[in-house]
Amino acid sequence: MEEQIMQKLKILAESAKYDVSCSSSGASRHNNGRMGNAHAAGICHSWGADGRCISLLKVLFTNKCEYDCEYCVNRRSNDFPRAAFEPDELARLTIEFYRRNYIEGLFLSSAVEISPDHTAEKILECLELLRYKYGFVGYIHAKIIPGVSPEILHKIGLVADRLSVNIELPSSKSLSQLAPQKKPKQIFAPMRQITNTLIEHNSLVGPGTMFKGQKLNTSEHYLGKRPVGFGEDASWFDKGQSESTRFSGSSLPEMWAPEEEYLPAPKRGAFAAAGQTTQMIIGAGGESDKSILTTSENLYHAFKMKRVYYSAYIPTVASPKLPDIHTPVPLAREHRIYQADWLLRFYGFTVSELFQDGSTDLDPDLDPKVTWAIRNLDYFPVEINKASYEQLMRVPGIGDRSAKRIIRQRRYSAVRFDDLKKIGVVVKRAKYFILCCGRYYGDRKFEPELIRHSMLQMENGLQMSMFGADGSLQLGTAEGSSATLTDRPATRALPKKTEKSTTTTQPKHPKKSTTAAHRKEAAV
Amino acid sequence: MRDYIYDGTFDGFLNCVYHHYYTEHANGIFTKDRYQANLLCGYTEVETDVEKADRVYRAIEEKISDYDLRCVYRAFLSSIPNKEMIILKYIVYGFCKGRQVSSLHADSIVNDFQAILKKVSAEAERMLQFVRFSVMEGNILYAEVEPEHDVLELIHTHFCDRFRNEPFIIRDVGRDKAMIAYQRHWYISAFDDGMVPVLSGEEEEYRRLWKTFFDNIAIKERKNLRCQRQFMPQRYWKHLTEMTQLPDSD
Ligand code: SF4
Numbered sequence: 001m002e003e004q005i006m007q008k009l010k011i012l013a014e015s016a017k018y019d020v021s022c023s024s025s026g027a028s029r030h031n032n033g034r035m036g037n038a039h040a041a042g043i044c045h046s047w048g049a050d051g052r053c054i055s056l057l058k059v060l061f062t063n064k065c066e067y068d069c070e071y072c073v074n075r076r077s078n079d080f081p082r083a084a085f086e087p088d089e090l091a092r093l094t095i096e097f098y099r100r101n102y103i104e105g106l107f108l109s110s111a112v113e114i115s116p117d118h119t120a121e122k123i124l125e126c127l128e129l130l131r132y133k134y135g136f137v138g139y140i141h142a143k144i145i146p147g148v149s150p151e152i153l154h155k156i157g158l159v160a161d162r163l164s165v166n167i168e169l170p171s172s173k174s175l176s177q178l179a180p181q182k183k184p185k186q187i188f189a190p191m192r193q194i195t196n197t198l199i200e201h202n203s204l205v206g207p208g209t210m211f212k213g214q215k216l217n218t219s220e221h222y223l224g225k226r227p228v229g230f231g232e233d234a235s236w237f238d239k240g241q242s243e244s245t246r247f248s249g250s251s252l253p254e255m256w257a258p259e260e261e262y263l264p265a266p267k268r269g270a271f272a273a274a275g276q277t278t279q280m281i282i283g284a285g286g287e288s289d290k291s292i293l294t295t296s297e298n299l300y301h302a303f304k305m306k307r308v309y310y311s312a313y314i315p316t317v318a319s320p321k322l323p324d325i326h327t328p329v330p331l332a333r334e335h336r337i338y339q340a341d342w343l344l345r346f347y348g349f350t351v352s353e354l355f356q357d358g359s360t361d362l363d364p365d366l367d368p369k370v371t372w373a374i375r376n377l378d379y380f381p382v383e384i385n386k387a388s389y390e391q392l393m394r395v396p397g398i399g400d401r402s403a404k405r406i407i408r409q410r411r412y413s414a415v416r417f418d419d420l421k422k423i424g425v426v427v428k429r430a431k432y433f434i435l436c437c438g439r440y441y442g443d444r445k446f447e448p449e450l451i452r453h454s455m456l457q458m459e460n461g462l463q464m465s466m467f468g469a470d471g472s473l474q475l476g477t478a479e480g481s482s483a484t485l486t487d488r489p490a491t492r493a494l495p496k497k498t499e500k501s502t503t504t505t506q507p508k509h510p511k512k513s514t515t516a517a518h519r520k521e522a523a524v
Numbered sequence: 525m526r527d528y529i530y531d532g533t534f535d536g537f538l539n540c541v542y543h544h545y546y547t548e549h550a551n552g553i554f555t556k557d558r559y560q561a562n563l564l565c566g567y568t569e570v571e572t573d574v575e576k577a578d579r580v581y582r583a584i585e586e587k588i589s590d591y592d593l594r595c596v597y598r599a600f601l602s603s604i605p606n607k608e609m610i611i612l613k614y615i616v617y618g619f620c621k622g623r624q625v626s627s628l629h630a631d632s633i634v635n636d637f638q639a640i641l642k643k644v645s646a647e648a649e650r651m652l653q654f655v656r657f658s659v660m661e662g663n664i665l666y667a668e669v670e671p672e673h674d675v676l677e678l679i680h681t682h683f684c685d686r687f688r689n690e691p692f693i694i695r696d697v698g699r700d701k702a703m704i705a706y707q708r709h710w711y712i713s714a715f716d717d718g719m720v721p722v723l724s725g726e727e728e729e730y731r732r733l734w735k736t737f738f739d740n741i742a743i744k745e746r747k748n749l750r751c752q753r754q755f756m757p758q759r760y761w762k763h764l765t766e767m768t769q770l771p772d773s774d
Contacts, residue, residue: 002729006736013740030685037686044755045653046766048742051751058741096730097737099665099690100657102765314745329745408627419630 011083015063024055024104024139026274027161034135056107065111069179087126105139116147127159146186162274170295174285192223206304208345275306283313283330288360336362380433397430525551527567535577542576553608588618601674648678660721665692738766
């Protein structure tokens, strides 16, 4: 008995490990059942040998798959040990782990056994047992398999805190090449259904601070049938909202009409209170950083997703359609994309601002916030004692927490340069971009090339000092992105040396320096 | 100026604050075991008078804020050697500045105080992450912890709510005490080895299952032990099921 569960757990954890999200955040709930509660910030309970946080029991329900996605270890044509849980078996295991305080809850994903609906029904059975038979009040994140029927999806949403449909690939082209059985429609339809249901329940929140102060739970944000999602689709927000997405009697999504009759009066928080997320693989298809981030931006604007997770592609199977099996895992790239994603969700940046000079990839050597600042020196220096919150947030070295502290403190007395460190500002970065009581403290002149040079040295110094004996290393979160316990790219492993261009002050993208030079002239 | 020696309790400390104002300014505040006689100024052993403590307690609440009162208490739970003087300075400063004192982050008095506070809160948070219960006979949950700061009473809300239907014990091994709770009631009591309940029959099995999961969820291509250690400091490992060697099943 024990041996059998041990075996299943081993196989199904192994198969689930490439899923990135392990966050248990976004739901806040007291114990109104038998056991458990949920913490808004989420709680990490452990960290694996790869430095990734373990917050949830992350497993596949089954890894017996009908599909043949090129990049996946569980693809039908791969020779791999197979297993499947029984619904009650997994529910009990979750409870037993939970009461020992090993985990915050369950993250249940699955391969497609027999059909999407067949698998989803099993998942639903397991989750309902957990909630109703065992009275579990902890966190549940359920993955929705593309192609699942709206009825089952809805029922899963009623027992789960968070739902996610993995987009996996950033464009329809790579999707059709690498995951031929998954159609864009099957991915976006459930995403849309989740967003619309959240609106009905008055509980759509949106990513980070992107829609702060805006009313999202209104008919305007209700999604019609137009497929939106990939970056290549007509950009959703640039053009404002298109006709078809507006709420009107005739454009009400058809698939929802029958549902509403048996729906009880929507209760806030009853359906996927922690919202929806998705995941994209970095480096399996040929997309640029820009197209990846544009797709994310679209997902944030259209579906108001809480988060898009990124996972650096790890070659596990050889395929002519995929990068060579010896390709290094693009961890550094993933790290920069996470940083840029933070800028979208919390710092008020747009993708077009990040790629303003016409480049299509992020500068591998610099934090994207620094890159932006260097390209936009005319925006700086900003006076610490006068700048608005938004202006402060654009300064490299200042994050949400320190910006708020500055604003709070200056109500009582002017913030002096020496105070900044105590406030939590990364002074060695910020000093190039600020004035404090009218004085500039950068140790060089306010010139783009010089600032870029200093920043590069700093970044390299930082990375060098973090190299571990094993050659792998770790960098914290995107600077200043103080976030909750788990809801952040807590464990971005860093750039292997080989992947990085070595210390160089030569700009990677020649265009950039010309832009910078222009600015310099303009500024003088 | 004089040194004050107190009994190590919060009330005792508040009495020192009282004497700082009404008797003589404090040069240092110590518990008896940490005090080394100082030739430059005399010392007084402060008697813990509940009424005086109460007066200071209320003065902090009214003249500064009840938020700061809570912070003072939290900071007092730390094990930082000179915490008493750091807290005293903050209280004195708070009496001048009023409720805005906690916003003056740049001031070194405030900064030192908030630094301790941060340590205590961080440790309390870590307890929510790193407490590992064992299921004992009679379905009692039992955990051993060894926090650096005395944070046991800061974590009751979380666990009492989460496990409101399970009797549980969280034992602070270093301080020989434990929080004992059931159905949202809790108390802290002395606790020693003789009081540990008996392990239930299934316990070893679930520990092994958890370790199996833990070992298989890591991606070997992304191995990063340094990062693991940063988030999960080694001093906690002793009580983490997944970081200890488990006996084989038989
Ligand atoms: S559907 Fe595709 S990605 Fe999912 S388990 Fe099957 S092969 Fe893997």
